[in-house]
Amino acid sequence: MGFGVVLVALTVFLIGASAPSPFYPVLQERIGFSSVMMTLIFAVYALAMLATLLVTGSLSDHLGRRPVIAAGLLVLALSMTAFWQAESVTVLVTARVVQGFGAGLLLSSMSAAVVDLEPPGRPGAAAIANSVTPLAGLAAGGLLAGLALDHAEDAALTVVFGVLTTLFVLMAASVWLAPETSARRAGALASLRPEVGVPPKARAAFLRALPALVAGWATSGFYLSLGAPLVAQELGGASHVSQGLVITALNGAGAAMCFVARDWSSRRITLYGATTLALGTALTLAALAAGSLPWFLAAAVFAGTGFGASFLGVMRSVTPLAPPERRGELFAAVFVASYLAFGVPAVLAGFGVGEVGLRDTALAYGAIVVVLAALAALLRAFGSDD
Incomplete structure (x- = not known):
């Protein structure tokens, strides 16, 4: 039961992470920014999220999983209320920052709890769940938000x-229904020193x-930060569902690929993932240059299989190697690397849009992702045999 409760909470968490994206163009028109x-x-x-992960990434190793997860979920409830009532840029930015704080509390603690609660008769289930569930949640959030915007107005x-x-x-x-898997131990305050x-x-x-981790999350940042505006402004996607479909295509394909590749070796998964990320992002740029929305979405699906495979390869490689009392610390490191790759290029893209426009920024950002993914594939192909 505990394993299922945490997976449901993880899914809802990631639905909330992607749900705001299709609303940005609507809020931009309403509020004006x-x-x-x-x-x-x-x-x-x-x-x-990064700042919170750096400070609290291993906190659940000391206080227990349940208190940290419950606190993170309540912080996310506050952020959703702020989105709900947003009538100014200040409130919108505040909502997003609070959401980042909550997500930072949850990423490492939830991932560690999934591993802790892995059913004894299903070895490897935690690595698959920690890969499939987040991507499935991200996919659902973008689609459901788009449907709500088109039909609930x-x-x-x-x-x-x-x-x-x-x-x-x-x-x-509900998380208190799950058993506690990380006993309280000394060092909680010391663990708050920012470190990875x-x-x-x-x-x-x-x-x-x-x-491969960096290449995958840089790709995700490309689609989540620029995907909806590109569909709306460059590719003629008038409906909110079509704008949300970019997020759904990438992450839904990633979730499906994690399941399909669950019996592959870590090396095969990572090689496929990095290679497909490079090819899929290149095809995305070609579709953008051609002004084709169907091909843009198809390329997002292809790139998404690479994103999912890359993420599964990481989880498969590292999940079994950390002792229980250091799992929070390990997953904090995984997600700090992930969200640096995800967030820093998105910040730079924000400035690029103002300087050279959306289309040229997307082409430059995508080209960098192609190079990163190709390098990741070469390093994995020739760097080691395991």
Whole structure:
């Protein structure tokens, strides 16, 4: 039961992470802010999450998983309420920052709890769940928000963020039904010093997987920060569903690929992932240059399989290697690397949009992702045999 409760909470968490993206063009029109500000609103989430991960990444190793997870879910409920009531840029930025704080509390603690609660008769289930569930949640959030905007219209904010607020409060209560898997131990205050650490046994595997991890999350940042505006402004996607489909295509394909590749070796998964990221992003840029929305979405699906495979390869490699009392620390390191790759390029893209425009920024950003993914594939192909 505990394994299922945490997976449901993790899914709801990631639905909430991607749900705001299709709303940005609507809120931009209603409140009035520039495209640069829209990209920065997206980026402050990743930066707030990173700061929180650096400070609290191993906190659940000391206080227990349940208190940290429950606190993170309640913080997310506050952020959803702020989105729901947002009538100014200040409130919108505040909502995104608070959401980043909550996400930072949850990423490492939830991932560690999934591993802790892995059913004894299903070895490897935690690595698959920690890969499939987040991507499935991200895919669902973008699609559901787009559907709400197209069909609920003026009530869309209430439908999405009102429901998410309620769900986060309910999940914060439900998590106490799961058994506690990390006993309290000394050092909680000391653990708040900003640092990133990888347990020694996991270090070599983590470093091998790092290039593909960075390439995968840089790709995700490209689609989540620029995808909806590109569909709306460059590719003629008038409906909110079509704008949300970019997020759904990338992450839905990634989730499916994690399941398909669950029996592959870590090396095969990572090689496929990095190679497909490079090819898929290149095809995305070709579709953008051609002005084709169907091909843009098809390329996002192809790139998404690479994103999912890259993420699964990392989780498969490092998950079994950390002792229980250091799992929070390990997953904090994984997600710090992920969200640096995700957030920093998005911040730079925000400034690029203001200087050279959306289309040229997307082409430059995508070209960098192609190079990163190609390098990750070459390093994995020739750097080691395991």
